[in-house]
Amino acid sequence: MTATDPGTAQWTERYTGALMNTFGPPKTVLVRGEGAHVWDADGREYVDLLGGIAVNALGHGHPRLVAAVSEQLQTLGHISNFFASAPQITLAERLIGLLQAPMAEPVETRVFFTNSGAEANEAAFKLTRRTGRTRIVATEGSFHGRTMGALALTSKLAYREPFEPLPGDVVFVPYGDAAALEAAVDGDTAAVLLEPVQGEAGVVVPPRDYLPTAQRIAHENGALLWLDEIQTGVGRTGAWFAHQNPALVDAPVVPDIVTLAKGLAGGIPIGACLATHGAGKLFDPGNHGTTFGGNPVAAAAALAVLDVIAEDDLLAHATAQGERLRSAVGDPRVVETRGTGLLLGLTLGEPRAAEVVSAAQDAGFLVNAATPERIRLAPPLNLPDADVEALASAWSGILDHAFDPSGATS
Numbered sequence: 451m452t453a454t455d456p457g458t459a460q461w462t463e464r465y466t467g468a469l470m471n472t473f474g475p476p477k478t479v480l481v482r483g484e485g486a487h488v489w490d491a492d493g494r495e496y497v498d499l500l501g502g503i504a505v506n507a508l509g510h511g512h513p514r515l516v517a518a519v520s521e522q523l524q525t526l527g528h529i530s531n532f533f534a535s536a537p538q539i540t541l542a543e544r545l546i547g548l549l550q551a552p553m554a555e556p557v558e559t560r561v562f563f564t565n566s567g568a569e570a571n572e573a574a575f576k577l578t579r580r581t582g583r584t585r586i587v588a589t590e591g592s593f594h595g596r597t598m599g600a601l602a603l604t605s606k607l608a609y610r611e612p613f614e615p616l617p618g619d620v621v622f623v624p625y626g627d628a629a630a631l632e633a634a635v636d637g638d639t640a641a642v643l644l645e646p647v648q649g650e651a652g653v654v655v656p657p658r659d660y661l662p663t664a665q666r667i668a669h670e671n672g673a674l675l676w677l678d679e680i681q682t683g684v685g686r687t688g689a690w691f692a693h694q695n696p697a698l699v700d701a702p703v704v705p706d707i708v709t710l711a712k713g714l715a716g717g718i719p720i721g722a723c724l725a726t727h728g729a730g731k732l733f734d735p736g737n738h739g740t741t742f743g744g745n746p747v748a749a750a751a752a753l754a755v756l757d758v759i760a761e762d763d764l765l766a767h768a769t770a771q772g773e774r775l776r777s778a779v780g781d782p783r784v785v786e787t788r789g790t791g792l793l794l795g796l797t798l799g800e801p802r803a804a805e806v807v808s809a810a811q812d813a814g815f816l817v818n819a820a821t822p823e824r825i826r827l828a829p830p831l832n833l834p835d836a837d838v839e840a841l842a843s844a845w846s847g848i849l850d851h852a853f854d855p856s857g858a859t860s
């Protein structure tokens with residue numbers, strides 16, 4: 451409905467003339483954000499229930515994040531990895547503390563910082579090669595990023611096929627199927643790579659014993675257990691890490707590699723590869739590198755995000771708000787709601803996710819179609835009650851429009 455308005459229409463035309471067409475036409479052109487709300491170039495306000503794809507953990511323009519970034523940039527913005535900085539070191543220590551908190555014994559974690567999720571996975575992929583083995587067992591429906599290495603680990607044919615040959619020796623097994631994993635993993639396996647919940651596949655939650663079983667299978671075969679928590683980490687599911695969340699796993703697991711990105715710095719680009727059990731010592735000087743990774747500004751942003759999550763008790767808030775959001779979207783046309791905390795996937799009775807996205811946008815809500823029949827919600831972890839209530843009031847009208855685009859029910 452905004453297509454005829456000059457603001458977004460003009461920007462969209464300029465976008466098309468200047469940007470590579472990798473993402474399709476933009477849904478709208480945004481100019482400003484505050485908390486869980488954003489405004490487009492025509493002045494329309496939206497409740498942002500996607501949060502930049504599970505990135506804006508503190509919403510838009512959070513004063514603590516703005517202050518941390520501004521102060522660090524004024525103090526020391528970038529230095530290269532010939533030098534070290536206090537924010538980088540402090541952030542590594544904080545992440546190690548959070549990862550190791552539930553563990554009985556210290557596991558000697560080390561961190562490598564990157565600028566994105568794909569790069570965090572690249573670092574981990576290279577790390578696994580240093581075991582002397584090359585095979586990676588990954589899963590169907592997986593998403594690990596778009597670089598050649600990360601793509602090699604991603605199962606979706608439409609993403610892979612135009613770019614083959616990709617780095618090899620990756621096999622895919624059905625997700626959530628421990629027997630398939632058991633059959634695929636052997637003494638040649640370098641690592642078992644899993645998302646604790648598959649985000650891009652539309653929030654697919656495995657059985658509660660899947661990760662603990664995967665850990666046993668990996669370790670019995672001398673393989674590393676590598677968890678991609680790029681989407682699920684940093685509070686998204688209501689725990690610091692999904693693999694520690696009692697709502698998702700029978701028992702916390704002790705992964706050998708964990709990759710993070712998305713929500714870690716609340717919107718400032720960052721990624722991290724954490725390796726436990728001495729796996730972080732598989733890299734020797736010169737084995738890997740990055741110019742920007744561990745940049746003081748990005749690290750300061752991440753420290754502010756971790757501080758606010760802890761101080762404002764956003765893990766508990768995300769858990770509770772996830773439950774309210776689930777109730778808000780209860781409707782016979784939603785046949786299943788999956789996920790926990792503020793990473794939810796709604797399965798529609800018909801493949802109308804694209805229609806729901808556009809009806810929701812018309813009604814002032816940004817949501818995402820993860821698949822043709824599945825809607826993904828990944829709002830800020832500090833999502834206020836009022837926004838959940840607004841969605842609850844608007845939801846059945848949104849579905850009316852989406853399921854009957856002729857407008858007969860409007």
Ligand SMILES: *Cc1c(COP(=O)(O)O)cnc(C)c1O
Pocket residue numbers: 565566567568569571593594595596645649650678679680681711712
């Ligand atoms: C988003 C995502 C990635 C890729 O992260 P980028 O920052 O886009 O490179 C990798 N793995 C998972 C699970 C993701 O959700």
